[in-house]
Amino acid sequence: MESNHLPAFPCDNLTADDNGHLRFAGHDAAALAEKYGTPLYLLDEARIRRNCRTYLDAFKAYYPAGSLPLYASKANACKQLYRIMAEEGMGVDVVSIGEIYTAKKAGFDLSKAFFHGNNKTDFDIAFAMDNGVGTFVADNEEELAAIEREAAQRNLRQTVLLRITPGIDTHTYEAVNTGKVDSKFGNAIATGQAEAITRLALSLPHVELRGFHCHVGSQVFAEDVFERAAVIMIDFMADLRDTRGFTAGVLNLGGGYGVRYVESDPHLDIKEKIGSVSEALKAQCEKRRFPVPVMHMEPGRSIIADAGLTLYTVGAVKRIPGYKNYVSIDGGMTDNPRFALYRSAYTCVAATKLNEPCTLPASLVGRCCESGDIIQEDVVFPASIRRGDLVAVCTTGAYNYAMSSNYNRIPRPATVMLREDGSDYVAVERETLDDLTNLDV
Numbered sequence: 001m002e003s004n005h006l007p008a009f010p011c012d013n014l015t016a017d018d019n020g021h022l023r024f025a026g027h028d029a030a031a032l033a034e035k036y037g038t039p040l041y042l043l044d045e046a047r048i049r050r051n052c053r054t055y056l057d058a059f060k061a062y063y064p065a066g067s068l069p070l071y072a073s074k075a076n077a078c079k080q081l082y083r084i085m086a087e088e089g090m091g092v093d094v095v096s097i098g099e100i101y102t103a104k105k106a107g108f109d110l111s112k113a114f115f116h117g118n119n120k121t122d123f124d125i126a127f128a129m130d131n132g133v134g135t136f137v138a139d140n141e142e143e144l145a146a147i148e149r150e151a152a153q154r155n156l157r158q159t160v161l162l163r164i165t166p167g168i169d170t171h172t173y174e175a176v177n178t179g180k181v182d183s184k185f186g187n188a189i190a191t192g193q194a195e196a197i198t199r200l201a202l203s204l205p206h207v208e209l210r211g212f213h214c215h216v217g218s219q220v221f222a223e224d225v226f227e228r229a230a231v232i233m234i235d236f237m238a239d240l241r242d243t244r245g246f247t248a249g250v251l252n253l254g255g256g257y258g259v260r261y262v263e264s265d266p267h268l269d270i271k272e273k274i275g276s277v278s279e280a281l282k283a284q285c286e287k288r289r290f291p292v293p294v295m296h297m298e299p300g301r302s303i304i305a306d307a308g309l310t311l312y313t314v315g316a317v318k319r320i321p322g323y324k325n326y327v328s329i330d331g332g333m334t335d336n337p338r339f340a341l342y343r344s345a346y347t348c349v350a351a352t353k354l355n356e357p358c359t360l361p362a363s364l365v366g367r368c369c370e371s372g373d374i375i376q377e378d379v380v381f382p383a384s385i386r387r388g389d390l391v392a393v394c395t396t397g398a399y400n401y402a403m404s405s406n407y408n409r410i411p412r413p414a415t416v417m418l419r420e421d422g423s424d425y426v427a428v429e430r431e432t433l434d435d436l437t438n439l440d441v
């Protein structure tokens with residue numbers, strides 16, 4: 001037996017067969033590339049459902065009746081994903097009228113949708129109300145005033161949570177760190193603005209203030225971030241009860257749990273994490289004699305990231321002696337801009353050469369006319385890698401398709417859903433050249 005050259009996979013839905021072919025969710029990657037072409041997004045349906053159930057079970061075990069995890073659909077939105085969320089009994093978090101419209105077209109019950117965003121326009125607010133979005137998470141006072149106006153016109157009372165900035169530094173990448181006092185999102189407790197917007201909300205006749213929301217960041221592994229957020233929020237809510245006589249019944253702690261992109265990333269046990277947050281929360285409620293609120297969280301990445309994989313075909317392999325090597329693929333920052341944006345780590349493998357030793361260090365780059373079009377630096381590939389080979393980038397379910405673009409007029413890849421029984425189906429069709437010119441006059 002040859003020595004084991006297998007790469008360290010970040011998730012157990014990735015395996016290798018005897019021929020050195022990658023299998024994802026039990027499916028042969030090369031066969032899928034052959035059937036659908038590349039670049040290609042794959043989603044492991046069973047994994048998505050399992051990730052949802054982890055949250056649903058934990059919420060049932062630890063939180064009061066009515067508590068519900070919400071899928072943060074900005075991580076990856078298409079009709080089929082909203083259908084899966086409906087089937088699993090998840091709520092959703094939406095951040096635009098595009099997401100609301102997609103959920104509606106999928107038949108998702110919008111009373112279980114929470115509408116986010118730091119700058120909802122009057123049109124957005126009207127659209128969300130007319131389509132029965134259940135809860136607005138209001139970000140600022142101007143928005144609250146606009147919600148009041150639109151609700152008054154419709155003669156309804158809109159259920160609202162207020163977005164609060166608890167003042168927590170998650171020590172993640174700056175662009176995904178959202179809980180600090182100087183964030184563009186929310187209202188800081190520290191500056192008194194959180195209390196001020198609460199007073200305003202309570203004074204508005206067409207606003208039904210139910211509680212509060214905070215979201216501290218994304219790809220968070222730090223030990224006690226959500227526990228601290230829960231304690232700070234319960235203190236804030238208990239203070240409001242004491243000073244204003246308002247007892248909020250709902251607390252939404254946002255999303256943000258980290259996932260494994262590379263072997264060195266930790267593995268979070270989500271059920272255990274939620275158990276620990278609920279303990280901190282209940283202890284603080286006990287201390288302040290405050291009733292345990294109905295709870296929400298908004299996982300995006302930890303629902304969908306490890307259910308995703310992207311397949312590419314290798315084009316040019318460029319060796320610059322004494323400098324560096326490049327492996328180019330038929331996609332790039334158009335289908336995965338995360339390295340360009342955040343220098344995000346990924347596990348990248350030659351998907352049909354898993355039994356060959358990896359000795360060629362190279363940058364994995366895309367096809368866009370842009371030097372920053374990099375998927376990953378310092379990947380080590382088999383020395384034989386060449387035009388026509390298949391490369392897989394793992395853990396791409398979150399913020400890949402959702403952040404994709406048509407830069408360089410490159411059509412977006414299809415998304416193919418993989419079932420546990422070995423069958424597959426298209427969830428999002430590949431864009432055509434006509435899709436690219438359809439809006440041109």
Ligand SMILES: *Cc1c(COP(=O)(O)O)cnc(C)c1O
Binds near residue numbers: 256
């Ligand atoms: C982005 C975001 C989420 C989801 O974060 P993940 O890191 O993907 O879990 C949840 N809530 C809000 C308000 C967000 O902005």
